[in-house]
Amino acid sequence: MSITAAPPEATGRDQRIPLSYNQEFLRAFDKGETDGAFGHRHTLVCGWRVSGAIDLTALQQALDDVVDRHEVLRTALLNDEEGGHQVVRAPSPVALEIRDLGADGEASRDVRAEEFLNELDARPFNVRELPHLRAALGRFDATDAVLVLATHHTSTDAWSLQVIMRDLAAAYAARVEGRPAETAEVAQYQEFARWQQDTAGSGRIDNARAYWRERLAGAEITGITSDRPRDENLASAYGVHRFVFDAQLSSNVIEFAKATRSTPFMVLAAAYSALLRERTGATDIVFPTFSSGRYEERFTDSVGPFFNFVPIHIDTTGCTTLGDVLDEARTACVGAYQHEIPFARIAEDSPALLAPFANGFLAVVAFEVLQTAFPMEGSRVGGLEFAEIRGRHLSQKVSSAIPDGGLWAMDVLPSGELAGSLKFDHNRFDESTAVELVARFRELLGSLVDEPQTQLS
Secondary structure, eight states: OOSEEOOGGGOSTTTOBOOOHHHHHHHTTBOOSSSBTTSTTOEEEEEEEEESOOOHHHHHHHHHHHHHHOGGGGEEEEEETTEEEEEEOOOOOOEEEEEEOOSOOSSOHHHHHHHHHHHHHTSOOOTTSSSSEEEEEEEEETTEEEEEEEEETTTOOHHHHHHHHHHHHHHHHHHHTTSOOOOSOOOOHHHHHHHHHHTTTOHHHHHHHHHHHHHTTTOOOOOEEOSSOOOTTSOOOEEEEEEEOOHHHHHHHHHHHHHTTOOHHHHHHHHHHHHHHHHHOOSEEEEEEEEOOOOSGGGTTOOSOOOEEEEEEEEOTTOOBHHHHHHHHHHHHHHHHHTOOOHHHHHHHOGGGGGGGGOTTEEOEEEEEOOOSSOOTTOEETTEEEEEOOOOOOOBSSOOOOSSSEEEEEEEOTTSOEEEEEEEETTTOOHHHHHHHHHHHHHHHHHHHHOTTOBOO
């Protein structure tokens, strides 16, 4: 395993913290320090445009305040003869890089901001390095900058990055205003891990497991045949294809979702299921998506790898139109979220579900719609205004990675437009395949919202 052996001072019973189910799940994708779940590219990177004069000393102090506030950012995952566990370390300074991006350039500042973000997204981040948080500030001038935060994915998820940014802004404001930083207690990730262990045998969990056993009986996640089979001798080489759909299609999707009493995710999931059906020839479709995994309200403001793998099972066997697929998708999504439990429990009861991960010719592509937990657009904190860089247009050859397969993410922007990205391994897929998949998805999505009675291929 890539998680380190525990040093003598970290083996006391009072210091052993159990792993969460999600951390145990990540261990199943451990491929060492350069690949897989604990690899140096399994990172999360987000960027914000920052308007206003930035106090660099206050920014550094605020970054360190965040690490002090959230234990998981300074938590080591360890392994010994008794198994995996986690140990909280003392706070240490966050690495902050300052870069001059130049006031003028051939490309616009928005483009250069995205290029800066992509560059940092491609950087490795050793899971052994604490804290699990880095920052880089690219400055166009004294009042226009790009702030990029990077974390290792074993310590955070997308929701957590927004918590970190919100808390960072609050800590920065306190520092520049000379007042104490936030002192309200926040639930730590170790509390979540212990809570999961304590509630493992509850009636709610048992009922949900029964639901999933029936729902997924004999089912497998639907894998897409890759252009080349997996080569175990090659480390993954992930890139990402990004796109933004036109305003008309995006508006149609939102309005169609309202008219059919669906969420945008249900509509997008229906189009994605139709794509998988068309691409694979299978009619019984199962694909993984992600939830925030914060089952109790007290963990809303917590940082950690809470994200949960949720299987969406859409049986299109009896469907004749795209509208029929949406009906099945709506039922599947409601059932999945009403019975959500840690994926590890589902996998225990339905081991065949993961079979495609062992097939070197298949790739599992997860599909999600990103959640904006704490939008900061337009808010002014500590004399600064923050706007997350969400509508990204620039694809990249080298990016952060995922443990295996592919990741398709959609985002409903504040403008109402639909933005998306498809992350794929260049060793297994040609970029043209990613472009083709997105193009066909767009066609199916357009047909679904314009003519739901369109016959399935």
